[in-house]
Every structure is written in C-alpha cells, then in structure tokens.
Amino acid sequence: MEITWYGHACFRLRDRNATIITDPYGPGIGYTLPRVRADIVTISHAHPGHSYVAGVKGKPRVFDGPGEYEVSGVFITGIPTYHDKKKGAERGKNTAFLFEFDGLSVCHLGDLGHIPTQSQVEALSQVDVLLIPVGGVSTINAAQAAEVVSLLEPRVVIPMHYKTKALNVKLAPLSKFLKAMGLGKLPEQDSLKITASTLPEETQVVLLSYKQA
Numbered sequence: 001m002e003i004t005w006y007g008h009a010c011f012r013l014r015d016r017n018a019t020i021i022t023d024p025y026g027p028g029i030g031y032t033l034p035r036v037r038a039d040i041v042t043i044s045h046a047h048p049g050h051s052y053v054a055g056v057k058g059k060p061r062v063f064d065g066p067g068e069y070e071v072s073g074v075f076i077t078g079i080p081t082y083h084d085k086k087k088g089a090e091r092g093k094n095t096a097f098l099f100e101f102d103g104l105s106v107c108h109l110g111d112l113g114h115i116p117t118q119s120q121v122e123a124l125s126q127v128d129v130l131l132i133p134v135g136g137v138s139t140i141n142a143a144q145a146a147e148v149v150s151l152l153e154p155r156v157v158i159p160m161h162y163k164t165k166a167l168n169v170k171l172a173p174l175s176k177f178l179k180a181m182g183l184g185k186l187p188e189q190d191s192l193k194i195t196a197s198t199l200p201e202e203t204q205v206v207l208l209s210y211k212q213a
Contacts, residue, residue, distance in 0.1 A: 001102045003129065003192040007031035007210035008169075009050055009110060009161050011131060012038070015102040018072040021060070022097065022108045022131070026052035030168035032212050040071050042097045044110020045083055049169070065095055075100040079123055083138070084113040091138065096124070103196035104128045107154070111139045111161070121151050128199055129192075130154035133161035135171030142176035149181070155199040157181075158192070158206050166210065174207070181205060 004012040008031055009023035021038040025031060026048045037057040043064035044050055053062055061071050066078040077098040083091035091113060099106045106129040116124065130152060133139035139161055140148065149157055163171040178186065188209040 001104055001106075001194055003106070003158065003194070003208070004190075005158070005160065005208035005210050006033060006036070007164065007166060007212070009044065009108070009131075009133065011108065011158075011160070012036060013099060013106060018074045018101065020074065020099060021056050023050040023110065024052045024055045025049045026055065030166045031210065034211060040074060040076070042076070042078075042108065043095075044097070044108070045092065045094050047111075050111065063097070073101055077123070079120060081110070081112055081116065081120060082114055083111050085115075096120075098124065098127070104194065104199075107131065107152075109133060109148075112148070113139055115140070115144060115147060116151065124152050127152055127154045128196070129156040129158065129194070131158050131160055134159040134174065134177035135162035136176075137171050142172060142180040145177055146180035149203065154203060155201075156192070156194065156204055156206055158208060164210065166212070178205070 001015045011022045013020040019038045020040040022042050029049045033055045038060045041060040041062045066080040069076040079096045081094045081096050082088040083094040094110045096109045107127040108131040134145040163173045186207050188207045
C-alpha cells in the first residue's frame with residue numbers, strides 16, 4: 001500500500017485494486033488539490049475543507065457517514081464520533097473511517113474533537129496505521145492526539161490537520177505534537193509504502209510532505 005498526503009486531512013491510499021481519497025478540500029484553504037482519480041472517497045464531515053468531492057476525478061463511491069461498506073476488496077467501517085468534546089453541540093458530528101485492505105488496517109480520524117470512548121477505542125484497537133489530526137482549534141490538540149495514540153497503540157502514526165506554510169487556516173504547528181510525543185524534529189518523506197510484513201514493532205511517527213498540483 002502507498003499513502004500520499006495532499007495536505008490538511010486529504011490522503012490517497014492506493015494498492016493494485018483500489019484508490020481511496022479521504023476528505024478532499026476545495027479552494028480557499030491555501031492548498032491546491034492535485035488532479036486525483038479515485039474509486040472511493042470518504043468525507044468525515046460536511047465542510048468545504050473536507051468534502052470537495054467535485055475535485056476528485058472518475059466516478060468514485062462516496063461515503064460520508066457511519067456504516068459498513070465494501071468496494072473493490074476494501075472493507076470500510078464508518079465509526080460515529082464528534083467534532084467537539086460536547087457530543088456535537090458545538091461543531092456537529094464526525095465520522096472516523098477504518099479501511100481494511102492489502103492486509104493492513106488504516107484509520108482516518110477526520111476532525112475528531114474528543115478523546116474516543118471505550119467502545120470507540122475497542123473498535124479501533126487493531127489499527128496498523130493511524131491518520132490523526134494534531135493541530136487543535138477545531139480538532140483534538142497535540143496533547144490529546146498523543147493520548148489517543150497511547151490508547152490505540154497503532155504501529156504507524158501519520159499526523160495531519162496542522163499548520164503548514166501553505167495552509168491559511170489557524171491551526172497549531174506540528175512541533176507541538178512531536179513534543180507531546182517526546183520526539184524532536186523528524187525527516188519528511190514523499191509517501192509511505194508499507195506492507196503487513198514491514199510494519200514496525202513499536203509505534204513509529206512518520207511525517208509526510210504534502211503533494212500539491
């Protein structure tokens with residue numbers, strides 16, 4: 001499987017059988033979405049920075065809520081969560097998506113705004129790769145993200161939804177999350193190519209550089 005980050009909460013997950021795009025963004029947030037084609041698009045919540053399906057080429061199946069789905073050998077579980085710590089009273093609902101394919105389990109937390117409940121932790125307890133927001137403001141912050149990592153114990157952690165030079169939305173920088181994880185500066189890589197056999201034994205944070213048009 002290859003994982004590529006397009007900035008904000010938008011990733012491409014790809015193997016030989018299927019291509020998934022998560023939370024495609026529209027114009028206005030600073031990033032420019034490349035011309036991407038997909039079989040599957042997932043939307044964590046209805047916001048222009050996360051739900052710009054028109055920016056994705058092809059005729060993808062679009063999932064924007066809880067449920068269990070299967071497309072092209074990809075098993076998808078939408079897990080209901082909230083965009084804030086008051087059960088949606090401030091920002092509404094959020095869907096975390098769990099993808100199982102190519103022998104791996106990948107979770108995209110969307111704009112998670114709270115520490116997961118015990119039942120949510122159990123649903124995500126076997127995650128290999130965790131795509132987690134760390135920039136605070138409209139999601140969990142750096143310290144909370146580190147707590148979520150300790151609860152879920154994924155093998156690989158890829159931070160997202162934080163301040164970069166391209167982004168014009170107010171979010172905290174990545175450095176706060178790295179500090180909360182007890183890490184210093186880490187190198188970025190263009191993409192992550194990973195298989196079940198190459199997963200690290202201990203939790204590892206991987207930084208991806210964002211791809212632009």
